[in-house]
Amino acid sequence: MKKFLQVGIRVQIALATALLVVGLAVLMSFVIGKRSGADLRQQIGIGVSDIALQMADELDRTMWTHRGEVSVLSTLTAFQDFSNTQQMSSIINRLRKEIPIFTWIGILDREGTVVASTGDILLGANIAQRPVFQYGRVGQFIGDVHEAKLLADKFPSSTGEPIQFVDIAVPLTSENDELNGVFAAHLSWEWANTVRRTLFSGQGVHHNVDIFVIAENGTILLGADQEMVGETLSIDALDEARRNHIGWKISTWPDGHEYLTGYAPADGHLDYEGLNWSVLVRQRVEDALQPVYLLRRDILIWGLVLAVVFSSIAWWGAGFFVGPITRMANSIEAMKRGDLDVLPDIRGAREINILSSNLRALLAKLTEKDVALGEMERIAHHDTLTGLGNRMALDVYFEHAIAQADRQKSELAVLMLDLDDFKQINDKLGHAAGDEVLCEVARRLRRCVRGGDLVVRLGGDEMVIVSHVEGDGKSQSITLAERILQEILMPFITGGSRVSICMSIGISLYPRHAQKPERLLNQADQALYAAKARGKNGYVLYSDQDMIGNDASSRA
Template structure:
């Protein structure tokens, strides 16, 4: 082979080697991070679905609890009045497929649409358990109502039973308020989660019962099937995460998993939520990255071959310099690619390699920026639940002291209902700004839910809470100030008013872990709402009154 051919071959081989080295360095650097990020995103989706299920169930139980305590239901024999009350609830909350009031013998005296009126269902769990105390039954097939009420979805009818005793004016048991909560509402929660992001169009959500039976799936043929693989076992053990699992169809899926834990009055049934995506689809970004790196390597290999065609014997020295630079880059992934002095062609090649390294480092920087965005709430620019979990994990066993403030907006639902979600978003953004104004250097603030926030205030001593009470009071005052919301038609801006309730717990004074203290702060928050809203309650204050209230019958 001629010298020119040897030079071309040597240059081309070196270019391929450098491109391969860069691909190896960058591939190893980012592939594991991308895999982890994709897996965590599915795990987060399953967690969000589980959280919504728990909260929705807790709300439905609370609604039935309030209805059962209405004096209007105390006289179950007043059928007209009783039917009016329960039909109003069904109109307001269509997720209740059927609501009935039973006398103490188990006979339905009043029901929505008069379905089952006069029928004795004393053998059903809603009466057997509901006459004694609050009863929440797991998902089950329709028994009495399958042929009596409409089923627009076409799916097999399933219900969750919620029943509570009704007490008359004399305090004696007067009957039972029994409800059937349609399982179809879970489908609407699933659609809401999946329709909001185009990147989730290849994701399926499953809800699985404690015995592994599919309660919710992407198509009807999967309902009632039994699933058994390690991810479900992990979730039932209380763990959240992701794994690659082989499903019944023989395909491998990236699977995020979590258990549906209780919330409020809902204690949970051991349901498991699974979010799956085909492995080939889920890891497509990794394949795309590898393809781009290979294409860049081929481009520069071709460039090197063209340059080698016109390079003379002076190429030997610069080529060695290129080899040394590539070796140095392999040893130090952050090192800048040096500019090689020599013939013009060699200088151009070295600059091209420097641009490639800079481009790949910039891509890594962009990936890091995407990671940062994953921890921010896009509406308020506060931390989100992922950043909250990271904060707790980093400080769970620290020696620092924190005041945990659980903040919930009062009257915010009416803003959305009366003025639309755009106005609600403006209010939430302004609330975030006002909350930031109440924080100090070192404090941490997150949006933990729709209109819920958590603040972690650094304390010099865990036993001094007076300054924290003043901060909480200032938050209540700030949120109580009117919000100015512009109108699209140019009319005078809306002046909207809401309030805020705040519950406070102290770490480590009130609990050994931040998660435990967050729960205590939530309980103090619920007490603030129960006591009239727009006020502050601290965990440990009024303990005797709280205990007395807990002992009273529902």
């Protein structure tokens, strides 16, 4: 700021104009960006939440549909009579051809042996220990996503990753409801990935959207990043989906980035209860708010362009009144150097003429009042006899001294001083001699204190010293009191007479004893009276518990 004020007015006006325009551009960028960002965040959040809900609904509907298909197929007469396995194989292979999602279908007898299957894969194998048989013979069974242990080499994945299935199994019964076997179907999990890629590819503000399907135990079953599949996810949005909540929030994912995350539960469809999957749809906050960032950038660029244009105009326009002001400033500098006695009358615009006339009149009056004000200030803050400060000076000094002590974590020593038996000097030698003694006492007190301390005469022979003390304030204030007493004990020569005099001192400390000046002075005054009561020519340090003092004879 100081360097800015040292340049010319034209430069200041041009810079101020540029800063104003840039400031307005930054303010507009912030306000518009904040408002637009909030609106866009809300819009995208609702969008990703809708996508999550649609994906969850599509998963449940698909599972409900294929579960129904398996249930209907299991009722066919061909699957109730195990004598014609050729017919069973024909129907199964035709079904695989028409509905490719049925990667493998097998008919198991009551012992768990495969009697008919897609492409005769695992034909004759006993899979009685597999969940499709163990649970399928009891009732309708829908198994969660899993890798194919027995079919991995039979159905290699195009991506090289292990193929995954969702199992559907139902019991096959005779007309007497006796268990004949199990109808088992493995649905390729690839259908869910196809739904993710095609149905929710992301358009408009929903570009770069990632969709995840999460198992009940938190395992990622489906995701855009195959490296994440199989990992366990734990974020707040997933917790919301598990509570059957639908919505969106900004969540921090394991990669450390923040995403707008929509969530919805896959909680079944009609009589299909679902597998307690959760669907999460995420979009990077930076990607979502990219339009807002671009808008902010454009506003700032235009702000910089306009700042250059308007500052140039301001530079040109300022020249019309800068000239007279420059001449006026040079004249004032010449007056300060003593080269001019009177400010010349400078002409220019109407406001310049008024300013020039008023400055000339003002400078004349200020010159006249300067000396008078200095003298008035000296009289107002000093004692006319001794030249020491007075009560007004003490009040002003206290305000600054206490603030300085607080900043420096130091203490102030307040010493209340009173000459012992001073009245006898006035009575014996006269008031003129007494005044000489007071002036000499003032000179000696000044020699005892440091430059930043204050010596004040309150009236008569009563004086106050306020001194900054560091470290042990009690010890330093006592040292100062002892130095003063030694200095005052030196004889005084007044009116041709040799006069000896002594002094009593009361001491209080800020902030140890009090924090307000009035209280400190009162405590120092109490300590002064205690010093006089103990025989004079000594000091007493104020204490809340008692008065700890000393005198000249005990010090000797």
